[in-house]
Amino acid sequence: MTSFTSIYTLLPRALPAVSFSLAASRRLHTLPQLDYPYNALEPHISGQIMELHHKKHHQAYVNGLNAAEESYAKAPSPKEQIKLQPALKFNGGGHINHSLFWKNLAPQSQGGGQLGPGPLKDALVADFGSVDAFKKKMNSVTAAIQGSGWGWLGYNPDTKKLEIVTTANQDPLLSHVPIIGIDIWEHAFYLQYHNVKADYLTAIWNVINFKEAERRYIEAAKQ
Numbered sequence: 001m002t003s004f005t006s007i008y009t010l011l012p013r014a015l016p017a018v019s020f021s022l023a024a025s026r027r028l029h030t031l032p033q034l035d036y037p038y039n040a041l042e043p044h045i046s047g048q049i050m051e052l053h054h055k056k057h058h059q060a061y062v063n064g065l066n067a068a069e070e071s072y073a074k075a076p077s078p079k080e081q082i083k084l085q086p087a088l089k090f091n092g093g094g095h096i097n098h099s100l101f102w103k104n105l106a107p108q109s110q111g112g113g114q115l116g117p118g119p120l121k122d123a124l125v126a127d128f129g130s131v132d133a134f135k136k137k138m139n140s141v142t143a144a145i146q147g148s149g150w151g152w153l154g155y156n157p158d159t160k161k162l163e164i165v166t167t168a169n170q171d172p173l174l175s176h177v178p179i180i181g182i183d184i185w186e187h188a189f190y191l192q193y194h195n196v197k198a199d200y201l202t203a204i205w206n207v208i209n210f211k212e213a214e215r216r217y218i219e220a221a222k223q
């Protein structure tokens with residue numbers, strides 16, 4: 001009885017302080033910096049694509065997410081909050097997906113495209129037969145996405161296997177832990193590869209950061 005009374009007594013004073021603190025501490029999302037110069041992935045992905053993709057497209061998702069969150073915080077009713085959910089999903093997914101994407105690319109001088117012996121290679125061979133068979137399947141599944149979206153190598157926490165999955169638009173990958181994501185929106189390749197998605201998908205493996213992919217895989221497999 002004593003402890004119930006003391007907690008209850010504290011609540012009216014504690015609640016306004018918590019609300020104020022949460023409102024004051026809402027932090028804006030920001031564009032992450034790349035770990036390499038825009039032209040460092042050439043000739044596989046041009047510097048022009050990388051600069052526009054990062055500075056313009058990703059920045060637009062960041063701005064859209066901040067605006068949607070601000071509107072959500074001010075929304076006067078659940079109905080008004082529900083109206084904002086598509087904008088939160090689209091811009092939030094765009095921010096999450098692109099933040100993953102920059103990290104899963106690396107210049108060849110920093111190890112891009114190189115998959116050495118280790119747990120990721122072993123798992124790819126176990127789940128797909130060979131690394132080449134995995135790349136071929138991932139490319140065909142990603143190329144078959146209708147419209148804009150993402151191809152993913154994901155870790156399925158239920159089956160404990162690596163699987164290839166896709167998401168539409170900017171939907172983030174929720175069913176699996178993302179290990180490698182490939183952006184198949186036209187803004188990711190059109191300036192260099194025009195309508196030939198297959199050439200972009202072949203080239204990107206030369207700059208995939210397998211060290212980062214392996215780090216994500218080891219982390220996911222621990223859970």
Ligand SMILES: [Fe+2]
Pocket residue numbers: 053057098183185187188
């Ligand atoms: Fe993109």
